[in-house]
Amino acid sequence: MTLVGMTRAVEAFFVRHRERLVWLHAAMAVVFIAVIGVPVFLPDPPGDATPLTHWVTFANYALWGLWFPLVFLSVIFTGRSWCGLLCPMGAAAEWANKRGPQRAIPGWLKWEGTPIVSFLIITILGQTVGVRDHPEAALEVFGGTMLAAIALGFLYGRKKRAWCRHACPIGLLLGVFSRIGAVQFTPKMPRPGGDAWTEKGVCPTMIDLPRKEESRHCIQCFRCVNSEAKGAVELRLRRPGTEIERIRHHHPNAAEVWFLFLGTGVALGGFLWLVLPQYQDLRQTLGAWAIEREWFWIGDPGPWLLMSVHPERREVFVWLDFILIVSVMAAVMAVMAAVMAAATATAAWLAGPGFRSRFVELGYQYAPVAMVSLVVGLGGMLFQPLGAFAGTAKGALFAIGILWSLWLGWRILAAQGVAPTRRVLASLPGLAGTLAVALAWWPAIFGL
Numbered sequence: 001m002t003l004v005g006m007t008r009a010v011e012a013f014f015v016r017h018r019e020r021l022v023w024l025h026a027a028m029a030v031v032f033i034a035v036i037g038v039p040v041f042l043p044d045p046p047g048d049a050t051p052l053t054h055w056v057t058f059a060n061y062a063l064w065g066l067w068f069p070l071v072f073l074s075v076i077f078t079g080r081s082w083c084g085l086l087c088p089m090g091a092a093a094e095w096a097n098k099r100g101p102q103r104a105i106p107g108w109l110k111w112e113g114t115p116i117v118s119f120l121i122i123t124i125l126g127q128t129v130g131v132r133d134h135p136e137a138a139l140e141v142f143g144g145t146m147l148a149a150i151a152l153g154f155l156y157g158r159k160k161r162a163w164c165r166h167a168c169p170i171g172l173l174l175g176v177f178s179r180i181g182a183v184q185f186t187p188k189m190p191r192p193g194g195d196a197w198t199e200k201g202v203c204p205t206m207i208d209l210p211r212k213e214e215s216r217h218c219i220q221c222f223r224c225v226n227s228e229a230k231g232a233v234e235l236r237l238r239r240p241g242t243e244i245e246r247i248r249h250h251h252p253n254a255a256e257v258w259f260l261f262l263g264t265g266v267a268l269g270g271f272l273w274l275v276l277p278q279y280q281d282l283r284q285t286l287g288a289w290a291i292e293r294e295w296f297w298i299g300d301p302g303p304w305l306l307m308s309v310h311p312e313r314r315e316v317f318v319w320l321d322f323i324l325i326v327s328v329m330a331a332v333m334a335v336m337a338a339v340m341a342a343a344t345a346t347a348a349w350l351a352g353p354g355f356r357s358r359f360v361e362l363g364y365q366y367a368p369v370a371m372v373s374l375v376v377g378l379g380g381m382l383f384q385p386l387g388a389f390a391g392t393a394k395g396a397l398f399a400i401g402i403l404w405s406l407w408l409g410w411r412i413l414a415a416q417g418v419a420p421t422r423r424v425l426a427s428l429p430g431l432a433g434t435l436a437v438a439l440a441w442w443p444a445i446f447g448l
């Protein structure tokens, strides 16, 4: 079977079973409850528990060792298939929408910064409540997100997924990374004018289908696919990375690039505070400084909604911890974003006139290294079963991310019409920025 034949077969399969996806979503809702809800009611696992011997350990591994890294890696091969086919949160938002007042989507929700803020809040809160270590925290973060998805879905949009398009904390992340993926949904008869937002039509994420140019908002629900209709959308495969190589034809967006910069930094900050010994020194110094000023409240535990308060597991965060974790994450985020932005700005300046558009386009080159950093750094559990080969596998994946980012930078510059000699020069800041990201993640991934 040819590649096109295979694509048509996949397309036909999902179109045929489109209506049955609801059962898959219902099954995933049960899995969600089992992994997020049930562990809270079970006793803590003994020290020697494994995913095969205790449900709480299994649920933790399923969440951080499988779901987290695999969802991100899957976008390269299957785009946002998680969103369209499996995610119980998006499905719940849409289910609620059918029963709600279907109000107009408000401006604050449509604002490009809303999913960025949503991602930052969830990432930082996840760290302060200890989402990776405590089932109660996982329930708070994932259960709270589910409730927010249902509430926003209930209130806003008409037969749409306003939550998925505008507010989901991981939707934008998956959207940016889906741009490097091998899957795209393309209008058979595209209309010029560039990507646009519309509530008309079948697309649950408000894509104006004939003008669709980018993969970002497509959750791969197959509702727009119709092999009979000439004006419909079809599934196509492409070489991974092509959308970013030709990003100027795929609706580049400054908010998305800033999200890439800020998101990489905040995720890194969320890991560095745990592994850097300097964090403990800073904590001691600040604690002593605050006590000297008689700010004794800083040593009190805060509400469990904001920070980890688990005396039974010998982990109780006080206000000092909360303030310090948030500050360190914000500081690392600011520094990383500044480094990546400075490297991108230098590359754009070296590339020639038209600074703004060059800057935005070149910012996308960091997508592979950022994604690999997230997968390898925060999804390290995935590699545990590889034992002694875990380091090699992480290193190989990391090297692929770095090289891919460099290649994308080169190709974006070529698409911008930069001559080869000048391109070499304009590639150097991208090399420096990519290596800076890699170096910053080094202790988180390979240890100190």
Ligand code: SF4
Pocket: 082, 083, 084, 087, 088, 089, 090, 091, 149, 163, 164, 165, 168, 169, 170, 171, 172, 219
């Ligand atoms: S955007 Fe978020 S809530 Fe919506 S389907 Fe994707 S992951 Fe799920």
Ligand code: SF4
Pocket: 185, 202, 203, 204, 205, 207, 212, 217, 218, 219, 220, 221, 222, 223, 224, 225, 233
């Ligand atoms: S473009 Fe098509 S496949 Fe993608 S989200 Fe919209 S309707 Fe679903």
